[in-house]
Amino acid sequence: MSGVRAMGRWAGAACLRARSVFPAVISAPRAVIPAKAETQSPSRSGAGVRYLRHWMTGHSSVESPAFAGMTAWGWWAGVACLWFVGILIAATPGIATAATQDATHQAAPRHSAAAHVVIGSKNFTEAVILGEIGAGLAREQGLDVEHKRQLGGTRILWRALENGQIDAYAEYTGTLAEELLQVPGADNAALREALAERGLAMTDSLGFDNTYALGMREARAAALGIATLSDLRAHPQLKLGLSNEFMQRADGWPGLRDAYGLPQKPDGLDHDLAYRALATGAIDATDLYSTDAEIPYYGLRVLDDDRHYFPSYEAVYLYRADLAQRVPAWVDALRGMAGRIDAATMQRLNAQVKLEHRSEADVAADWLGVDAPDTRGRASRIWQRTREHLALVGISLGLALLLALPLGIFAARRPRLGQGVLSLTGLLQTLPSLAVFVFMIPLFGIGAKPAIAALFLYSLLPVVRNTHAGLTGIPLELRETAAAIGLPPRTRLWRIELPLALRTILAGIKTAAVINVGTATLGALIGAGGYGQPILAGIRLDDIGLILEGAVPAAVLALVVQGVFEAVERMLTPRGLRIAARA
Amino acid sequence: MFELRQVSKRYGRALALDALDLSIAAGRTTALIGPSGAGKSSVLRMLVGLEWPDSGEVRFDREPLRREALLEQRRRIGYVIQEGGLFPHLTAAGNAALLARTLGWDRARIDARLRELATLCRLPFEALSRFPAELSGGQRQRVGLIRALMLDPKVLLLDEPLGALDPIVRHELQAQMRELFDTLDKTVVLVTHDVAEAAWLGDMLVLLRGGRVLQQGSARELLEAPADPFVREFMTAQRSVEESA
Numbered sequence: 056m057s058g059v060r061a062m063g064r065w066a067g068a069a070c071l072r073a074r075s076v077f078p079a080v081i082s083a084p085r086a087v088i089p090a091k092a093e094t095q096s097p098s099r100s101g102a103g104v105r106y107l108r109h110w111m112t113g114h115s116s117v118e119s120p121a122f123a124g125m126t127a128w129g130w131w132a133g134v135a136c137l138w139f140v141g142i143l144i145a146a147t148p149g150i151a152t153a154a155t156q157d158a159t160h161q162a163a164p165r166h167s168a169a170a171h172v173v174i175g176s177k178n179f180t181e182a183v184i185l186g187e188i189g190a191g192l193a194r195e196q197g198l199d200v201e202h203k204r205q206l207g208g209t210r211i212l213w214r215a216l217e218n219g220q221i222d223a224y225a226e227y228t229g230t231l232a233e234e235l236l237q238v239p240g241a242d243n244a245a246l247r248e249a250l251a252e253r254g255l256a257m258t259d260s261l262g263f264d265n266t267y268a269l270g271m272r273e274a275r276a277a278a279l280g281i282a283t284l285s286d287l288r289a290h291p292q293l294k295l296g297l298s299n300e301f302m303q304r305a306d307g308w309p310g311l312r313d314a315y316g317l318p319q320k321p322d323g324l325d326h327d328l329a330y331r332a333l334a335t336g337a338i339d340a341t342d343l344y345s346t347d348a349e350i351p352y353y354g355l356r357v358l359d360d361d362r363h364y365f366p367s368y369e370a371v372y373l374y375r376a377d378l379a380q381r382v383p384a385w386v387d388a389l390r391g392m393a394g395r396i397d398a399a400t401m402q403r404l405n406a407q408v409k410l411e412h413r414s415e416a417d418v419a420a421d422w423l424g425v426d427a428p429d430t431r432g433r434a435s436r437i438w439q440r441t442r443e444h445l446a447l448v449g450i451s452l453g454l455a456l457l458l459a460l461p462l463g464i465f466a467a468r469r470p471r472l473g474q475g476v477l478s479l480t481g482l483l484q485t486l487p488s489l490a491v492f493v494f495m496i497p498l499f500g501i502g503a504k505p506a507i508a509a510l511f512l513y514s515l516l517p518v519v520r521n522t523h524a525g526l527t528g529i530p531l532e533l534r535e536t537a538a539a540i541g542l543p544p545r546t547r548l549w550r551i552e553l554p555l556a557l558r559t560i561l562a563g564i565k566t567a568a569v570i571n572v573g574t575a576t577l578g579a580l581i582g583a584g585g586y587g588q589p590i591l592a593g594i595r596l597d598d599i600g601l602i603l604e605g606a607v608p609a610a611v612l613a614l615v616v617q618g619v620f621e622a623v624e625r626m627l628t629p630r631g632l633r634i635a636a637r638a
Numbered sequence: 639m640f641e642l643r644q645v646s647k648r649y650g651r652a653l654a655l656d657a658l659d660l661s662i663a664a665g666r667t668t669a670l671i672g673p674s675g676a677g678k679s680s681v682l683r684m685l686v687g688l689e690w691p692d693s694g695e696v697r698f699d700r701e702p703l704r705r706e707a708l709l710e711q712r713r714r715i716g717y718v719i720q721e722g723g724l725f726p727h728l729t730a731a732g733n734a735a736l737l738a739r740t741l742g743w744d745r746a747r748i749d750a751r752l753r754e755l756a757t758l759c760r761l762p763f764e765a766l767s768r769f770p771a772e773l774s775g776g777q778r779q780r781v782g783l784i785r786a787l788m789l790d791p792k793v794l795l796l797d798e799p800l801g802a803l804d805p806i807v808r809h810e811l812q813a814q815m816r817e818l819f820d821t822l823d824k825t826v827v828l829v830t831h832d833v834a835e836a837a838w839l840g841d842m843l844v845l846l847r848g849g850r851v852l853q854q855g856s857a858r859e860l861l862e863a864p865a866d867p868f869v870r871e872f873m874t875a876q877r878s879v880e881e882s883a
């Protein structure tokens with residue numbers, strides 16, 4: 056358990072810092088990569104197993120021993136049947152929708168006539184609150200709104216907006232200029248123009264600028280008479296404790312020091328500790344974001360950037376230009392938010408979520424003065440996540456088997472080409488999983504599809520490799536005998552080689568399922584839902600309870616899957632082989 | 639039945655068969671004998687297309703062995719290896735009926751044929767529903783024979799068929815196999831390293847050494863008119879209990 060707690064703390068700290076104002080952090084500067092939760096695979100097999108048992112007992116009678124050993128026909132029909140059933144179940148409308156549906160817990164009233172709109176949010180608290188506010192506004196207009204919350208990064212949201220998979224999300228002008236449009240220093244008019252070329256638009260500033268800043272305790276700042284960054288120059292004795300990232304970035308402390316001619320020698324420290332160090336007086340100032348929830352909580356004064364060193368990060372809603380025709384009322388409402396949320400308000404809302412542990416939807420609804428959308432009970436949420444997770448794993452693994460088994464057989468039959476196949480699938484395995492998820496977005500958009508595609512690729516290697524190993528590991532004299540007694544190649548494969556390799560192949564499928572279930576938690580970053588959703592939210596909010604809401608069912612699922620796979624293995628392993636293993 | 643003409647085969651640097659000529663008569667039992675590495679198994683494996691000559695030709699039933707026709711040719715040959723070469727995941731009956739089933743025989747026909755062969759090979763019929771791991775070595779050997787005889791092939795190839803059996807079972811099976819071969823009137827080719835077994839079962843012995851045929855003839859001929867000192871040495875190399883005790 057301490058591991059989970061440590062992960063939460065680490066990730067919580069990372070969340071605070073990861074919202075870097077600087078554009079350089081790969082493609083998703085405001086994203087957090089969550090720690091992967093180790094889980095195991097599901098398998099849906101009840102019907103398949105029953106069918107199999109029927110098959111395997113059906114022909115075994117002493118009266119006709121000719122058929123007693125003939126159940127191999129059944130095993131493979133059974134294996135195929137097992138996964139086919141899995142895919143069928145996964146693909147039934149309810150679950151498929153569940154898998155692609157957003158991850159919010161809201162049960163929006165679905166008027167059949169109401170227009171359907173989708174709002175997205177990045178993976179940190181402020182963005183999710185702004186997303187909920189935007190969703191609340193849509194609900195007020197009687198729209199059927201879906202909130203795809205805490206998607207894995209700026210790029211993911213930007214692409215989804217460009218492709219029309221989401222209609223709007225909250226963004227910062229600094230990120231827009233520096234990173235998305237790549238027109239550093241552009242003013243808002245230039246930004247609007249560049250957006251218009253892409254069929255996009257933005258509102259005016261919502262009223263706050265979430266940029267990097269330095270903060271001091273109010274009392275200390277007042278005592279020294281410090282209100283601006285320039286004022287720091289006169290106090291070289293001040294102890295600055297800065298986050299390690301801020302210390303090291305050229306556009307962090309070094310740039311700030313040069314711009315203001317600051318004389319202090321700062322220490323690097325963990326950002327979480329910085330607030331506590333400020334509170335105890337161990338340090339005098341630290342770097343922060345101007346809307347951090349901790350600012351009012353610890354009574355901090357944000358020093359004014361009087362030389363405008365930090366770029367401006369005004370919060371705005373980005374939306375698709377066609378929205379003005381489709382749902383003009385919502386666009387008006389989003390625009391109406393301009394100037395409504397000042398930094399103090401945003402700090403307060405952030406604090407309500409982060410420090411008071413209220414849900415973003417509640418906080419947003421309170422602030423808007425509307426009723427919060429219905430939230431589901433924990434059991435219902437977990438069931439929803441379970442269905443999503445099962446769908447991700449079941450569909451991707453099922454599809455992978457359709458390709459991987461033939462590939463493995465091919466690799467065993469053609470050793471030279473087979474090496475190529477094995478290397479290629481091995482190469483796929485080395486790609487960082489988050490990167491693969493993001494690569495899939497241009498092809499499949501956001502949601503369950505790209506996640507399934509990525510998981511599909513990850514499932515190939517273990518199955519291909521074990522199929523190959525299982526087939527090539529069959530004793531030579533048995534393979535030769537099968538040929539020498541005149542069995543045609545197809546019969547040799549289905550009746551002799553595959554049954555003899557069955558255990559190894561099943562072990563490969565089990566490995567694939569395990570990898571698959573663990574990796575599927577990352578799907579939450581691209582809107583695929585599943586157990587990653589509460590884990591992601593829990594990490595973001597430093598909320599162990601939420602993390603466990605994803606991690607515990609995942610662990611339970613892992614045990615169930617382990618059991619199911621072992622039962623399947625026992626059931627499918629030919630009795631003759633089990634006896635042989637004992638003998 | 640089989641003709642090998644100038645057949646050579648190398649494994650890497652080692653020469654397994656050296657321009658070997660051999661003719662195997664139909665309807666008789668031929669035993670291939672010789673020291674280890676003489677090429678006995680290579681010859682047998684070539685007859686069923688598990689090996690192909692680097693040069694030379696193998697003819698079966700007057701036709702050359704061809705890869706395209708191999709499946710059909712193999713079905714006219716029964717093949718048995720040590721311990722029967724049974725597939726462990728299938729019952730004895732499953733093993734024996736595998737090919738027949740593939741060829742679309744119906745259940746009644748398979749059952750009838752199995753009963754007939756079980757009697758012939760002196761295997762209790764119930765034993766056919768057991769898995770190989772549940773059978774004794776001798777029973778496995780009998781199942782191997784039943785499988786080989788299932789389609790009533792003209793030819794039986796046996797590679798060290800009794801190699802792994804204890805002496806008593808081996809002795810009993812040798813007797814029964816001779817009886818069986820006499821009844822069936824098939825062309826039988828067997829590989830063994832046991833000269834007495836070869837003499838007991840074989841009408842014709844082929845003594846191989848270094849990938850060549852040293853002498854071919856009845857056991858008596860090999861004993862009484864050895865073509866080479868090695869033939870005499872080989873034929874009399876086995877120690878009897880009498881002289882050892």
